[in-house]
Amino acid sequence: MYGLSGLPPNPNMTALAAVMMERLPQLADQLTARICQQVDAYRSDGPVPREDLCLSCRENLEFGFRILSTGGPYDLSAPRRTGQRRASQGAPLAMVLSAYRIGFAYMWDLMAAEGERSGLVTASDLIRIASDVWTLNEAYTSEMTSAYRDVMTEQMLRHDQERSALVEVLLEGGATDTTTVWEAADLLALPYQGWFVAVTAEAPALAKQALPDIEKRLRDHGIGSAWRLRPDLHMGVVSLRSAESLARVVEVVSPVVTTRVGLSPVFQDLEKTSQFMHLARIA
Numbered sequence: 001m002y003g004l005s006g007l008p009p010n011p012n013m014t015a016l017a018a019v020m021m022e023r024l025p026q027l028a029d030q031l032t033a034r035i036c037q038q039v040d041a042y043r044s045d046g047p048v049p050r051e052d053l054c055l056s057c058r059e060n061l062e063f064g065f066r067i068l069s070t071g072g073p074y075d076l077s078a079p080r081r082t083g084q085r086r087a088s089q090g091a092p093l094a095m096v097l098s099a100y101r102i103g104f105a106y107m108w109d110l111m112a113a114e115g116e117r118s119g120l121v122t123a124s125d126l127i128r129i130a131s132d133v134w135t136l137n138e139a140y141t142s143e144m145t146s147a148y149r150d151v152m153t154e155q156m157l158r159h160d161q162e163r164s165a166l167v168e169v170l171l172e173g174g175a176t177d178t179t180t181v182w183e184a185a186d187l188l189a190l191p192y193q194g195w196f197v198a199v200t201a202e203a204p205a206l207a208k209q210a211l212p213d214i215e216k217r218l219r220d221h222g223i224g225s226a227w228r229l230r231p232d233l234h235m236g237v238v239s240l241r242s243a244e245s246l247a248r249v250v251e252v253v254s255p256v257v258t259t260r261v262g263l264s265p266v267f268q269d270l271e272k273t274s275q276f277m278h279l280a281r282i283a
Contacts, residue, residue: 013129016111016120017069021062028058031106035099042099047089056082057103060140064107068132076143083147087155093148097141104137163188167228171198171235173274181271188226190270195240197249198264198273198280201257203232210234210259221252233281237273240266 020027032054036042042053056078063078079100086096111129115121121129166184185192201210211227211234218225218238227236238249243266253261262283264276 012121012125014069016115016118016129017065019114019118019120020065020110024058024062024065027061027110028054031057031061031103034106035102038102039095039098041092041095046095047091048086052085052089053099056085060103061107064104064133064136064140067136068111068129074136074139076139079140079144080147083144083149084151086144087148087151093145096144096148100137100141100144104133104140108133163226164228167226170226170237170270170273171228171277185270190224190226190237190239192270193268194270195243195245196267196270196273196276197238197240197246198267198276199236199238199253199261200277200280200283201234201261202259203229203234204259207231210261211236211253211256214253214256217252217256218249221248223249223252235277235280237270237277 032050035053035057036050042048042050059078060082063075067074082096086093108130111133112126115126115129166187169184170181170188182192199211203210207229209229214234214236215225215227223241224239225236227234229235240246240249246263246266250263262280264280264283267273267276
């Protein structure tokens with residue numbers, strides 16, 4: 001068996017890692033304090049509780065010391081769990097990467113200081129340890145990032161599916177009561193009462209957007225909307241600032257129009273969207 005640097009496991013490094021393992025609870029507390037001191041997002045009452053951070057520090061230090069002492073194989077379950085948990089907590093990826101950078105620098109500082117103090121390892125051993133620590137850092141960071149992004153992708157897909165269902169409730173009816181429409185309005189960031197217009201546009205091809213990126217285009221002009229794509233139609237409800245601002249919506253939409261588009265009369269209650277969507281289809 002060979003270690004991270006391609007050399008057989010070094011018994012001196014194993015002994016050094018064993019010393020580190022004996023101090024694991026204390027080291028995890030110290031690393032937690034260091035991260036909280038250097039990363040503002042961890043210092044405040046942010047998305048990651050301090051006890052959770054301490055648990056991750058201990059877990060990742062333990063796995064790291066074990067791999068450095070045995071030479072492998074890589075056990076990447078700890079960074080994978082960290083990445084999944086931080087994504088679920090809503091912690092920014094940059095915040096987590098900063099913690100990893102601090103953690104591996106701390107791991108190297110510990111082993112270098114203890115190696116020099118105890119005489120367990122030689123100068124050449126320390127050079128090898130440095131190489132192994134940063135190889136491990138790259139593997140851990142890559143695995144954590146991959147797991148983080150997997151969870152974020154799942155969350156985005158789930159959010160898109162839920163949002164699509166809410167938009168369908170508004171545009172095509174199906175709300176069981178007024179409360180359902182209120183909830184849909186809240187989650188879609190639309191007012192329940194105001195000024196609205198329903199829009200339909202023929203799809204240029206099967207399941208293709210007739211008005212590409214229309215929600216973003218309108219949002220960039222301070223206009224809220226919600227859209228749904230059917231095989232033959234691109235449908236949406238647009239929140240107007242006033243009954244007179246319909247012209248502004250037409251101005252924003254017109255540059256991307258390539259197929260027939262219908263607008264409903266302006267209406268004031270969001271729960272009537274499906275009725276006015278019918279009028280937009282006629283138009």
